[in-house]
Amino acid sequence: MIRTRALVKRYGAVTAVAGVDLDVREGDVYGFLGANGSGKTTTxxxxxxxxxxxxxxxxVLGEPVPRAARSVLPQVGAVVEGPAAYAAMSGRANLALFDAMGAGGPRRTRRARVSEALxxxxxxxxxxxxxxxxxxxxxQRLGLAGALVRRPRLLVLDEPTNGLDPxxxxxxRDLLLDLNREGTTVFLSSHLLAEVEQLATRVGVLHRGRLVLQxxxxELRGPTGRVEVGTPDVDLAARLVRSAGLAVDxxxxxxxxxxxDPAGLVRLLVDGGVRVERLVEERRTLEQVVLAATTSDAAVPA
Structure with missing residues (x-):
């Protein structure tokens, strides 16, 4: 759906985007992450x-951009750098005008498309x-409605929850997941890790203009090597674990x-008479993954 190769954008002596290779696949909810100023919006x-x-x-959609933008963009819904609208007109009138400019489809179904998007x-x-x-x-909601009037194959959003209450x-979030289940690929640019963690199937992390993780x-939220065990027999469990040479808190x-070896740990505890009520393999959070990628030496441009 989106593919870039060594994408670079310079403004004079400033390199805003430095050789980015994006790979967004059909059906993805792709979280494009990075701090403010990292180059996300420029990308x-x-x-x-x-x-x-x-x-x-x-x-984009298998066609070169900007050369094929005229044929590609009608299939893409987008909200970038805040929603645009004519302030003196109502939201419904704004969407009707946007649709009339060729965004949506036949005139006879315009009212239905606008109502559905709202x-x-x-x-x-x-x-x-x-x-x-x-x-x-x-x-923000109106801007998203404008993107949905197109009934797009690809939805590109830049900080879509800005200004919204919980x-x-x-x-x-629920709407984006519904759209994705219906077949829309979602490319979501954001700095809100907790939100992206609940939405994304794949992520890319931009740091100082470079894609440091994708x-x-x-896969990124793999096991940490630690296992949380819930049991009323804490002291007995701790003795067994320590006797096996394992670190425990x-x-x-x-x-x-x-x-x-979580399975082996369970056998050790159960065979030793411990009542295991819960066992959860600890996994890395997205925040931990992003912090590791953006603070490592490899993430710092030369």
Whole structure:
């Protein structure tokens, strides 16, 4: 769906994007992560043909961008650097105008498309108030509705939950997951790791303009080598584990054991008379993965 090769963008002496090789596959929810100023928005703008790369190549939906932008972009829904709208017009009128510019489809079904898009983002109740009277969260929802009018194959979003309260964030998260299940590939640029961790199937991490990490989220969040054990027999369990030469920390009604063999650990405990109520293999969080990638020597450009 998206592929770049050695994508570079320089502004004078400043390199905003330095040789990025993105690989976004059909059906992904791809979390594009990085701190503010890392080059995420510049990369997104190049993918949409809004900024020309200094060097390198970009493909969207299998076509070169910006050369094939005219045929590609009608299949892409996007919200970049905040939603755009005519402030004096209502949200519904804005979407109708956007649709009339060729975003959606036949004129006879325009009203239905606009209503459906507004309903999906939680703005189905909007009246004729001008957009200037909308809150930031409502504007974000309207921008997303504008992207959905296209009924896109690919949805490209830059910080889509900005300005939303926790309930709104959850609603947008559920909507994106629903769209993905229906066949839309989602490319989500964000610095909110907790949100991306609940959405993404694959992630890429940008640091100082360089892509320092790109893989399936499940692979990145691999086991830490520690196992959490819940048991009412904490003292007995700790003695057995220590006698086997394993490191252990006590934690209330449980313990945390350094073990590369969870099944063997269970056998050791059960054979020793320990009642095991819970056993969870500890996995790395996305925050731990990103911090490791962005603080290592390899992540710092020469």
């Amino acid at each position: 997104v703008r190049m993918l949409l043909g809004l900024v020309l790369p200094t060097s390198g190549e970009a493909e 309903e999906r983002v939680g703005l189905g109740h909007v009246d004729d108030r001008p957009v200037r009277a909308y809150s930031l969260g409502m504007r 309930q709104g964030i959850r609603e947008i 893989d399936a989220l499940d 006590l934690e209330g009604r449980g313990l945390r054991v350094v073990s590369a």
